[in-house]
Amino acid sequence: MTQRTWFITGSSSGFGRLMVEQLLERGERVAATARKPEVLADLVDRYGDQIWTAELDVTNTSQIRQVVEDAFAALGRIDVFVNNAGYGLFGAAEELTDELIEHQLATNLVGPIQILRAAVPHLRAQGGGRIIQLSTYGGLATNAGASLYHASKWGVEGFMEANAKDLAPFGIGVTIVEPGSAATGFRVGSSRLPEPMAAYDGTPAAMSRGIQNPALPSVSDPAKVAAAIIGSADVSPAPLRLVTGSDSLRIIRDALRERLANIESQELSAAATDLAPAQAS
Template sequence: MAQRTWFITGSNSGFGRLMTEQLLERGDRVAATARDTAALDDLVERYGDRIWTAQLDVTDTTQIRSVVERAFAELGTIDVIVNNAGYGLFGAAEELTDEQIEHQLGTNLVGPIQILRSAVPHLREQGGGRIIQLSTYGGQATNPGASLYHASKWGVEGFMEANAKDLAPFGIGVTIVEPGSAATGFRVGGSRLPEPMAAYDGTPAAMSRGIQNPALPSVSDPAKVAAAIIATVDQSPAPLRLITGSDSFRIVRDALRERLADIEAQEASAATTNSARA
């Protein structure tokens, strides 16, 4: 197995932390970034110069460009870019503040866009690489009370899918990861809720208010998910999507079937708007 160098955002927790640990254990190098790098001190002590750390807030475009440039300058070739940093903002759209909306989109959508834009010139110059985008089954399906979270994930999936086509000629592969439920701390520590409005009490949107309940069941083993993500880099061509967890598979499959059925029912009516020359 070839040793690689990885650049990972949000490497202090969740899948980012697990991937960082597994990669270092097998002998790879990791450029581990996080808003608080103190959470990586134990890995620095254990693995020495095989882990390179930098403070990074993915809502800060200037900082993104600086950190990515420094990582390539100091480490040379970086084989894999992993956009892992992100969180969930839950609640009805009307309940959210402007600041919450901007921060959610800045973290989950604009941040990955700017990471890719900063890394691609280097990946092209070195002759290829891989970009991995952490998403969720919520990038293909929707739940009530999660409109902004879905907006960020549907948006980033569209951006990454288009880039998979744009970057393929340069030997750069793109993989979108769509996990189901896993005990990573996302629900309890990685999700945020607005001040609830009484108007939504008892409505479907209010279901999201229980997202931080630690008793909610999880389907996937987080360590197995991290290993599955890592394994995609050995696949050629890069898989466009990786679904992990039987819950994610079922939800995505059912959502796609429903959308397809809705579209196919309109085949005849869609043609009524064609021009005479069509």
């Protein structure tokens, strides 16, 4: 296997940390970034120059640009970028503060956009590469009480899907990962909740208030998900989407079927707004 170099955001925990560990064990090089890179010190001690670390807050666009430049300068080539950093924000839209909204979108949507924009000139210059975007089944389906989280994930999926078309001529593949439930600490450790409003007590939106319950079951093995993400980089052409977890597959399939049925039921009414044949010509 040819040694590749990976750039991973959010490397301190969850899928990010697992991917870094598995890649290093395989002998690949990793640029591991995190808001607190000191938590990666044990890996630096063990793997030495095989891992390059940097502080990176993906809400800081100028820092993104500098870290990407520094990584290419230090490592020469980066084959795969993994946008892993992100978190969940749950609650009814009315319950959320402006600060919560802005930070959610800055982290989950604007951050990946700016990582891609910083990486693409280098990937084009080296003749190709791969961009992997961590999303969720919630990038294609919705739950009550998660409107801003879904907004961030639907937005980043649209951005990445369009870029898959824009970047294909340069040999740059794009893959969107759709994980289901997995015990990564996402729900308990990193998700955020606003102060609840009594008006939403007993409504569907209030169901999200239990998201941090550690007793909630998980379907996927996080280590297997990390391995599947890594394995997707070996597939050519790049798969546009990688679904992990039977729960994710079921939820996405049901949501798409429902959406398609709704659209197809409007075939006649949609055509009714067309220009008359004489006008169209």
